[in-house]
Amino acid sequence: MKDVRPTSGRVVSALFSILGGKVEGCEFLDLFAGTGRVGIEALRRGAVRSVFVESVKGRADEIRRAAGDDSLVLSLEIRRAVSWLVKRSMKFSIIFADPPYNSGWCESLPALQNLNALFADDAVMIIEHSVREPLTLVINPNDLEITSSREYGETCLTFLKML
Numbered sequence: 001m002k003d004v005r006p007t008s009g010r011v012v013s014a015l016f017s018i019l020g021g022k023v024e025g026c027e028f029l030d031l032f033a034g035t036g037r038v039g040i041e042a043l044r045r046g047a048v049r050s051v052f053v054e055s056v057k058g059r060a061d062e063i064r065r066a067a068g069d070d071s072l073v074l075s076l077e078i079r080r081a082v083s084w085l086v087k088r089s090m091k092f093s094i095i096f097a098d099p100p101y102n103s104g105w106c107e108s109l110p111a112l113q114n115l116n117a118l119f120a121d122d123a124v125m126i127i128e129h130s131v132r133e134p135l136t137l138v139i140n141p142n143d144l145e146i147t148s149s150r151e152y153g154e155t156c157l158t159f160l161k162m163l
Contacts, residue, residue, distance in 0.1 A: 007038055007098055007128060011152050015126065016045055018150070018157075019094065022124070023047055026093035029085075029118065031078060032105070036063035038096050043070055051090070053081040078105075082114055091120040098128040106133045110144050116162060125160040 015038070016023065024046035030039030031053045039050035040063075052073045054060040060075035067073065074081045095118060099105030106129040109115070119125070125144065129135055131151055135158045137144060143163040150157045
């Protein structure tokens with residue numbers, strides 16, 4: 001199984017502090033879920049449901065055991081998972097993505113085909129990435145804009161929303 005880099009406690013705490021009451025009652029999507037720590041924390045803080053996307057089957061199975069009944073775990077590659085969710089007309093108020101650092105996903109994820117179809121009204125997307133891999137929206141067919149970025153040591157959280 002590939003190594004996983006869990007989101008640090010400091011970053012998880014900061015993320016949910018920033019999101020505040022927006023988590024309560026929301027549908028939460030955790031892309032590149034890894035250990036599932038962020039989506040599970042969303043459930044703990046009142047999300048109606050968390051959907052986890054983790055392509056490594058062993059990790060997806062661990063998330064399934066830990067997350068409980070208020071979750072859906074997809075063990076699919078990210079593009080297939082987005083397509084699967086779009087076909088089922090699923091929408092999310094909060095979309096969190098923690099792609100592997102320095103993998104190119106930081107730049108390509110905001111332009112992923114049909115990603116915008118997963119956004120509920122007033123949805124926010126947060127991408128966790130290395131401060132050494134800045135996120136810029138050069139080609140953005142999904143009409144996303146960066147609203148803010150926050151740095152926590154080597155980690156950056158970049159917040160996006162639909163135009």
